Amino acid sequence: MQILKRVDLGLATEFEDGILRLKNMRELISYFAPSSGDNSKRHNVDVFESSRFLLEVAQLQSELVEASVLKNATGAYALEYKWIQHAFYHFVQGNKTALDSEDRYRMDYLCRKYPKPTNIYQIISEGHMQDFFGAWCAAEEHDGEDVFDPDEDWGILFDVP
Helix, strand or coil: CHHHHHHCHHHHHHHHHHHHHHHHHHHHHHHHHHHHCCCHHHHCCCHHHHHHHHHHHHHHHHHHHHHHHHHHCCCCCCCCHHHHHHHCEEEECCEEEEECHHHHHHHHHHHHHCCCCCCHHHHCCHHHHHHHHHCCCCCCCCCCCCCCCCCCCCCCCCCCC
């Protein structure tokens, strides 16, 4: 949010408020969902538009980091484990709680293939996208049901291969 605050304080405040509302809804869903379901209008946040915007900001930031490293850094670019572990361990109040082995595999691959910081779009491969979306597919066919189908629109949030 710090970056967004530098660009547009009002927009950053709006995003922060929306994120807090969504977080509160996530915390409360186990209380109201069994009896009243999930009415997506309750949170009053356009999740897709907000997500798309934040992904574009992340892409811009990754391009700026990549350009700065290429321009200003000399020597080795080794990524330190203490920083990348945040991508595959879950931390709760500063304590390591669980390892996501799939995320660790991806980070190991990225560190080997891209020894320098690289912008987000450049590290997304078609195979990676298939693996990612495949993990979210329904285990079996659901004819006529409204279930998530990643093949329907891979680019719903970000322009991916």
